[in-house]
Amino acid sequence: MQRSYFGDDKPNKVITFSAMPSCPYILELQSAIKRVAPKDIKNTRSINADFVRLMNLLPLINIVFIFENKKHFIWDTIAEAKEEIGNHVEVLHTYIDYWRTTEPATIQRLNKITKNLRVLESLLASGKKLRIISAMFLISLLGGYVGSLICRETDLSSLVWFSDRDSTNEIGKNLIRDLFQISLIDVTKKNINFSFTSANSHSDEWYEEMTRVPDYITGAVSGFNFDENRAVDQKTAQMLGLHFKDNAKNTFLYRFKVDHERIRLQRMLIT
Secondary structure, three states: OEEEEOOOOOOEEEEEEEEOOOOOOHHHHHHHHHHHOOOOHHHOOOOOHHHHHHHHHOOOEEEEEEEEOOOOOOOOOHHHHHHHHHHHHHHHHHHHHHHHHHOHHHHHHHHHHHHHHHHHHHHHHHOOOHHHHHHHHHHHHHHHHHHHHHHHHOOOOEEEEOOOOOHHHHOOOOHHHHHHHHHHHHHHOOOOEEEEOOOOOOOOOOOHHHHHHHHHHHHHHHOEEOOOOEEOOHHHHHHHHHOHHHOOOOEEEEEEEEEOOEEEEEEEOOO
């Protein structure tokens, strides 16, 4: 499950991935969540403690990536973002050309990915949707990497990504799925049954209640000022007390710090 905050009104931009094993009682769990958290955190006045207690009981791992509230995340300028993403696309074209010779059964799928990459290249050249592209790029690469770690450390053979309903899913024909899957498979170096929920800004998510977990975590972390060590609103303060102080072993916070041309990744704790 994945949720993000890319607005400009809070101290941080945040991408959260929440992973849990397959649940045979998912409909019952969704009903329980709907009773105690019927809305996203941004549409609530206060946190329902019963929801957070339920969330704390679930077998979850939450990986949270935190970015300074800059327009293009880890890049200082539009030109830098375009260059880095363009370089990655060139590498992907090389991969695809190689896969065409080694995996001929996947030619049709590779052709679709190539068309998606052409769409991305066109948008980069025209300078359109650069902020969304930057977000899509980071979500897919970080998500694929997190998925690969879970696959490496467990006997996982099948992964389903319950995506956020966001405009990042509308570049090409689910280009974000292609980038996510390539990162996942390339890092793990093994075949994994991967499924993607093709949510977009106009669709309804059948799994909406399940994404309340990363949504509430994202909302809280985006509203915490790490430099001043304070919550900027009451909902953030509530989540800090109800979840983060007791879940350091299953909710992991990683903050990107950009110092000139150096990027550091810091493990953060909220206590």
